[in-house]
Amino acid sequence: MGKAAKGKIPLIFFNLIILIGLSIAYLVFAKNRNQQKTYFDLKTAPEAQTVEELKYLDPAVGAKASLHTDFSVSQTSRWYLDNLTGTGWVLDVPPQNPSDEQVQMIQLAKGVDRLSISLINDGSGGTEVIFEKSGDPNAGSEGEDP
Structure with missing residues (x-):
């Protein structure tokens, strides 16, 4: 693998973690928002x-x-x-x-x-x-x- 590809793997992994975290936060807050x-x-x-x-x-x-x-x-x-x-x-x-x-x-x-x-x-x-x-x-x- 080239240097450019090795540098992109941590960036892709970091973005994936952020996306998963935001998705979980949205689901938690959306559930609580509609409770009476x-x-x-x-x-x-x-x-x-x-x-x-x-x-x-x-x-x-x-x-x-x-x-x-x-x-x-x-x-x-x-x-x-x-x-x-x-x-x-x-x-x-x-x-x-x-x-x-x-x-x-x-x-x-x-x-x-x-x-x-x-x-x-x-x-x-x-x-x-x-x-x-x-x-x-x-x-x-x-x-x-x-």
């Missing part, structure tokens, strides 16, 4: 990204989670309303105007617990989703974690 999280027994809207999670010590205050999705306010609202079945939550107060693309509020109830879902237009066609759960102030620490 669950907050308060509700799945998040498809491809929603968690922005913040808070759990307060006071059970009367409950917990809060903030998400962002690229779907519009009305699409996100419809998704949550359509996916209540089997969660134990019941619609307490529906959105005043389901076609509103700026702000919508959904109120859910489960026993003594209440869950507010605020949907706010992010200014670029997406939606900020804020879950705020509160429970009975006399319930102790029986509330669910986010």
Whole structure:
């Protein structure tokens, strides 16, 4: 083998290792990207990204989670309303105007617990989703974690 061929073998091997590494990373991150999280027994809207999670010590205050999705306010609202079945939550107060693309509020109830879902237009066609759960102030620490 000539010197030129010997010099190319390590370069080809290095490129092959890089390609395999990038392929594995893509497969791992692509799998995790499409997983839906669950907050308060509700799945998040498809491809929603968690922005913040808070759990307060006071059970009367409950917990809060903030998400962002690229779907519009009305699409996100419809998704949550359509996916209540089997969660134990019941619609307490529906959105005043389901076609509103700026702000919508959904109120859910489960026993003594209440869950507010605020949907706010992010200014670029997406939606900020804020879950705020509160429970009975006399319930102790029986509330669910986010």
